[in-house]
Amino acid sequence: MSRLILFSGRNFTINRVFNARGNARLKDGMTKFRAASRVLPHIVLTDLDRCPCPPELINNWKANQLPPQLLFRIAVREVEAWLMADRAGIAEFLHIDISKVPHAPETEEDPKRALINLARKSRKKRLSQEIVPEVGSSAKIGVLYNTHFVNFVNSFWDIEQACLCAPSLTRTLSRISTFLPE
Amino acid sequence: MLITRIKLKNWRNFRNVDVSLRDRVYVIGPNASGKSNFLDVMRFLRDVANPTGGGLQKAVQDRGGITKLRCLLARNDPKVSIEVELAEKVDTDPLWRYTLAFRSEGKGQQRLLVSQEKVINLKTNAVLLERPDKNDKQDIDRLTQTHLEQINTNREFREISEFFANVTYLHLVPQLLKHADQLGGYRIENDPFGQGFLERIAKIHEKYQKSRLTKIEEVLKVCVPNMKNLKFERDKISGTPHLWAMYEHWRPDAGWQREDQFSDGTLRLLGIMWTLLEGDSLLLLEEPELSLNEDIVRQIHKLIWNMQRQAKYRRQVFITTHSEALLQDESIDAREVIRLEPTKDGTLAQETSAEDLALVTDGGYTVAEVLLPKTKPSNVDQLSLFKP
Numbered sequence: 001m002s003r004l005i006l007f008s009g010r011n012f013t014i015n016r017v018f019n020a021r022g023n024a025r026l027k028d029g030m031t032k033f034r035a036a037s038r039v040l041p042h043i044v045l046t047d048l049d050r051c052p053c054p055p056e057l058i059n060n061w062k063a064n065q066l067p068p069q070l071l072f073r074i075a076v077r078e079v080e081a082w083l084m085a086d087r088a089g090i091a092e093f094l095h096i097d098i099s100k101v102p103h104a105p106e107t108e109e110d111p112k113r114a115l116i117n118l119a120r121k122s123r124k125k126r127l128s129q130e131i132v133p134e135v136g137s138s139a140k141i142g143v144l145y146n147t148h149f150v151n152f153v154n155s156f157w158d159i160e161q162a163c164l165c166a167p168s169l170t171r172t173l174s175r176i177s178t179f180l181p182e
Numbered sequence: 183m184l185i186t187r188i189k190l191k192n193w194r195n196f197r198n199v200d201v202s203l204r205d206r207v208y209v210i211g212p213n214a215s216g217k218s219n220f221l222d223v224m225r226f227l228r229d230v231a232n233p234t235g236g237g238l239q240k241a242v243q244d245r246g247g248i249t250k251l252r253c254l255l256a257r258n259d260p261k262v263s264i265e266v267e268l269a270e271k272v273d274t275d276p277l278w279r280y281t282l283a284f285r286s287e288g289k290g291q292q293r294l295l296v297s298q299e300k301v302i303n304l305k306t307n308a309v310l311l312e313r314p315d316k317n318d319k320q321d322i323d324r325l326t327q328t329h330l331e332q333i334n335t336n337r338e339f340r341e342i343s344e345f346f347a348n349v350t351y352l353h354l355v356p357q358l359l360k361h362a363d364q365l366g367g368y369r370i371e372n373d374p375f376g377q378g379f380l381e382r383i384a385k386i387h388e389k390y391q392k393s394r395l396t397k398i399e400e401v402l403k404v405c406v407p408n409m410k411n412l413k414f415e416r417d418k419i420s421g422t423p424h425l426w427a428m429y430e431h432w433r434p435d436a437g438w439q440r441e442d443q444f445s446d447g448t449l450r451l452l453g454i455m456w457t458l459l460e461g462d463s464l465l466l467l468e469e470p471e472l473s474l475n476e477d478i479v480r481q482i483h484k485l486i487w488n489m490q491r492q493a494k495y496r497r498q499v500f501i502t503t504h505s506e507a508l509l510q511d512e513s514i515d516a517r518e519v520i521r522l523e524p525t526k527d528g529t530l531a532q533e534t535s536a537e538d539l540a541l542v543t544d545g546g547y548t549v550a551e552v553l554l555p556k557t558k559p560s561n562v563d564q565l566s567l568f569k570p
Contacts, residue, residue, distance in 0.1 A: 038544065
């Protein structure tokens with residue numbers, strides 16, 4: 001999110017970052033975010049996950065008619081789709097062939113699994129071991145999944161390229177650039 | 183009495199601190215930000231005021247001398263200075279202000295000298311003590327001691343001296359208690375790690391012993407499944423004091439267990455609660471959440487509050503913590519938190535800002551949500567990327 005704000009060219013200072021740890025808790029927090037946005041403007045980003053479409057999620061979360069200081073955005077299916085949307089970047093990072101990266105990652109049913117499957121094909125065995133969960137494990141991600149992709153977002157992710165393949169990312173950026181006009 | 187304000191200069195990793203305090207103070211901050219050093223200010227004052235073998239020279243010496251004590255970033259001003267304000271109750275005007283500053287002599291034997299010692303009664307605005315005075319100038323040796331540590335000279339402000347002398351620090355290490363026999367009798371002065379906890383219980387009158395144990399038992403029953411009763415007994419042969427707890431068991435008399443069979447968490451809880459009921463001066467607690475189940479950690483704030491309420495004299499408590507669960511309690515007042523923030527220019531001690539306070543009061547965030555992210559080290563996500 002901080003990279004998106006920086007990319008949008010807006011002069012916002014990020015005062016703090018809350019990690020709600022899971023959509024359920026984020027949903028529970030909506031009332032709180034509404035009230036707190038009066039103290040400090042909020043940008044809330046969530047994954048669409050299994051919800052059929054964004055308007056339905058907005059309805060479920062009662063996230064319509066928000067105060068102007070609260071920007072609510074949804075990453076279509078999952079934020080992982082936005083990472084895969086930088087096709088060249090992710091191919092290079094995971095040491096895979098670019099042709100294996102989907103052209104329309106936002107249409108993927110389960111972007112997290114798609115991303116892990118990409119990592120599985122990595123020519124770097126070690127990287128693949130760190131990102132992919134062990135065979136038979138109940139875990140959905142490998143031990144260093146988050147560590148590696150946080151690193152990818154911070155140091156390699158090309159937002160401009162990603163926008164070409166991720167419409168919901170493009171919309172989020174344009175909304176950030178018009179959020180709370182100076 | 184309680185400390186309502188504390189100002190520090192060049193104390194360990196703090197160059198400059200000025201914070202207001204309430205009757206509970208949660209000290210938070212990343213690892214090595216100086217949480218224990220902050221508590222050590224109060225232990226230091228206790229060591230200075232300690233009527234049995236305390237004093238400024240010893241307190242500084244015990245901490246490895248002034249070079250270890252003084253902030254490495256101290257520049258022009260070479261002295262270490264501590265100033266505290268004391269009030270009878272929270273949210274009332276302070277009654278006392280005590281200032282102590284000291285430095286190395288700068289020549290000759292490099293003795294440690296008091297460079298300022300001042301006591302003001304803030305009610306009457308009377309300055310009861312201001313050093314160095316005429317006598318000190320005639321006899322420099324006098325400056326090696328504070329008036330706080332001397333019964334002859336602290337008569338007018340003995341209240342302060344007694345308050346400091348009774349400060350308790352507790353970081354109970356259950357293993358030290360459980361393995362007391364094997365470890366032998368060596369005790370650190372003032373017993374910071376709770377080795378002598380049982381003897382402390384043994385020393386007090388049976389009537390108070392029972393009443394406190396009953397209060398603790400009530401709370402423990404909730405936290406420790408199957409525990410029913412708590413009793414204190416001396417070993418009939420050796421006289422060693424022991425705590426016993428009754429656990430529910432299908433054989434009626436089989437369930438009595440001695441403290442060396444208690445869980446680490448039970449022992450720590452016991453120690454914390456007992457100490458809260460025990461004295462009337464400041465209590466310093468180091469990470470009370472250790473070895474406790476998260477659901478019980480969530481109750482710590484209520485527990486402290488409850489014990490403070492039940493105690494004969496309400497103790498002020500300083501608590502260092504890393505625990506999100508502890509600070510998630512919605513009844514914690516954001517003004518009770520002091521956040522330590524390491525910078526290149528020493529650690530800063532911050533009260534909760536007006537904005538953070540508004541996020542809690544108007545926004546409905548918990549103290550943990552607002553303040554803990556700020557103490558998170560910035561690169562922690564990358565911690566596991568170090569290649570072996």
